[in-house]
Amino acid sequence: MIRTIVWNENIHETTSPAVADLYPDGMHGCIAAALNREEGIEATTATLQEPEHGLPAERIAGADVLIWWGHAAHGEISDAVVERVVEAVWGGMGLILLHSSHFAKIFKRLMGTPCNLTWREAGERERLWLTAPGHPIARGLPDHFELENEEMYGEPFGVPEPLETVFVSWFQGGEVFRSGLTWRRGAGNVFYFRPGHETYPTYHDANVQRVIANAVRWAANPDARRTGVTDAPNRPVADALEPIEQRGARLHHDGEDGFR
Amino acid sequence: MIRTIVWNENIHETTSPAVADLYPDGMHGCIAAALNREEGIEATTATLQEPEHGLPAERIAGADVLIWWGHAAHGEISDAVVERVVEAVWGGMGLILLHSSHFAKIFKRLMGTPCNLTWREAGERERLWLTAPGHPIARGLPDHFELENEEMYGEPFGVPEPLETVFVSWFQGGEVFRSGLTWRRGAGNVFYFRPGHETYPTYHDANVQRVIANAVRWAANPDARRTGVTDAPNRPVADALEPIEQRGARLHHDGEDGFR
Amino acid sequence: MIRTIVWNENIHETTSPAVADLYPDGMHGCIAAALNREEGIEATTATLQEPEHGLPAERIAGADVLIWWGHAAHGEISDAVVERVVEAVWGGMGLILLHSSHFAKIFKRLMGTPCNLTWREAGERERLWLTAPGHPIARGLPDHFELENEEMYGEPFGVPEPLETVFVSWFQGGEVFRSGLTWRRGAGNVFYFRPGHETYPTYHDANVQRVIANAVRWAANPDARRTGVTDAPNRPVADALEPIEQRGARLHHDGEDGFR
């Protein structure tokens, strides 16, 4: 059972009637419900408004995959939660960033780049093309699928070269975007998936739900969470795997922490 | 002319007689002198102790490549300088991280990973093997070269999968390490090169000097520094490249900044 | 159940008493037996001496993963079998190349490079280090493990930059080698794993068996084999997803095959 947390800032659902109408249980509720219809996935939700944004240490410790949707409140995420999530990813927790989460602190922190793009909120047509047809995240999908109303995101997308490009989007207004990209950070699999503007019914779309479920399975790492992921252990001379002798000047003692 | 800054924390040169003996002008002085013997490269130095660590905005603006050596004082680098360097890299400044700079704030910031490793200061033999013989950074080098005394760094090296692996090191005590790795971050080329513990004469070695000069040429981006590297411009509907009409609910106005 | 074929040229097992003593059932028999002790994997064997090298079309069609061990008889593999295997990989069959199979026709065909290296048959110590500790192929392994007697393979290894580097080897005689590398070709996952010289008991080693079983699970693609993997279909103007009109001179008719 892949334990999945669907996190949402849950703001426009409570302030915009249009969004509330589309997602009476929030986008997190819609996504989690779709995942809970999948075999082998168990999804719960968390939101910004809960203590520690719903992501206390023990909950992160018990998650296989975290899905993130943020937009209006990127700046309100506490640094402690950001570091908790990032360290969990390094230790093996899968992470899926949706749509406007390209500007989430956790994504920028893991990428080391601005993660910027161009955009337009016109409800235009988006068509996603599979560029890696045999990829696990593309499982069961047609070679392309459409979302009749979406926000446009345009290239250049300010991210590091990905491990693999899984989807590229065509937009009615003339732009393109690499809509599905994978990276690994430490033991953690990271996937960015573009669609999902809150004023459109994107997360009710069957193909979008298929992508997210596939991504959950792809991102989940069945190993136990790795610990000590930031350690830099000293290997004393006496314990070397091949016999060597100490030579030259030294700045450090055996077993010390070193400089960080 | 490739304008190169060789930055060094310059601490053990002033506190350890062994280091001072090896590098009377500092490691930065040794590296800069070697670079200034190369055609087309103009190297200057900067150190931690100078105002703004020797890296005020106008100096970074005029640099093609920054070489970084830090160890004991990673924590003393001001966040303002870190952000200045990182943004310059995104805009096209080349960055070369030497040895213990794997834990430099600027490197961890650009990688999004812990950048950790195992280590041993025993003056053991290191042998670097070329794994990408035709790479510009390997130009003019033999298929392998040795450093008789070096600190050991061992795998796993906590970095993202690189664009290319240029060198892998063999250590006398039994470890291996990916010693030369490249990444691109925005318009900036980034190279990590492992050797260079301060208690050994590594930066006097002709092959090491060759690698660093090659890396400077590889990392330099002849284009003007890119500006606005974190911008995320709105593209108004009226300016769309293909004719479209506004549809659906809106959260944003034309031309607004969006959420960050 | 992952249907796995372990293919071996099976030559030195029948001509060298030393090899026959180590592997009375052949290396293929040893590897298949280890895999059949794993949950969810069903391994059979095939050898050069069988009709169509034991790999007729219907058998390849029903395989999830093919493991390949070749050395003395690379040139004897029929081109028809090579193309059959290669096309199956493009369609989603996993492929694991062991040791001297770096020079197998199928590997060179899929890589597009010489796949060469340096080598020495001295029974020296090899130590494999994990460079991607959270990778599925590294599951359950210690951070390093040793093979007391192995053939040396040295860098440079003439392959394309991999998707991920999972292992790097240290050799007693002073060389290093990227011992575990992944690529994707079409829908097929490809893994090269270095150890396994026939005069040493490598495939009896528990860590080596763990790597191979992990690699089988990683390489298996649960989707149906993709067909038409070399098709280049014409999309007639009348069927365009967005309305367009024919403009300009034409060399082709709607629906024709095009040039290949």
Place this chain on the structure above:
Amino acid sequence: MIRTIVWNENIHETTSPAVADLYPDGMHGCIAAALNREEGIEATTATLQEPEHGLPAERIAGADVLIWWGHAAHGEISDAVVERVVEAVWGGMGLILLHSSHFAKIFKRLMGTPCNLTWREAGERERLWLTAPGHPIARGLPDHFELENEEMYGEPFGVPEPLETVFVSWFQGGEVFRSGLTWRRGAGNVFYFRPGHETYPTYHDANVQRVIANAVRWAANPDARRTGVTDAPNRPVADALEPIEQRGARLHHDGEDGFR
């Protein structure tokens, strides 16, 4: 001076009046003339109809970069010339594949994949977006540029994951395509660039000419051509870099060729 050969099958220029009108000197003549207006590039042409397709061994030996345009006559290229070109690439010759050359023997040989795609010859609008704005191949280009009439190529494009994605195309009829992709094969830089159907004036376009000139500079490797690129030398025990002794059974003698 970067010695560049522009190769063209030169067929539709002589059989189609529409193509002959657009390119009275052939597409090769048009491209070479544009390159010869660039500082530091010296371009000559070669065509299918010449002996050895205009690519005898000494000419390939003296080339820094080869540009290739093929379409109707892929099958007529002699295997000897294919192997000559491929080995030159491994040794450091740059290679630029244009448009329908996705199906050229040399490209499929270097990629190890089908290199297939979907297509439509409707003279529709193509818009190329830069996805790697700081890349040398994108130097001096706007963030996007248009070709009013082009053949459509659609994803999925059957190639290995590239080193970097430089351009992605938008098509009027609704498709997208990764239009500029880089790989390294041995010491050789390889670039595929999509535009250039022979019935449209694409190679007269200033932006297309800029891309090709940039790609020539990017692909050129100033080192001497590497020789022995397929060698797999034996390293005798007596010459080991670290002292080792022969152990275990042997199948090979010191210095022998090994099996291929």
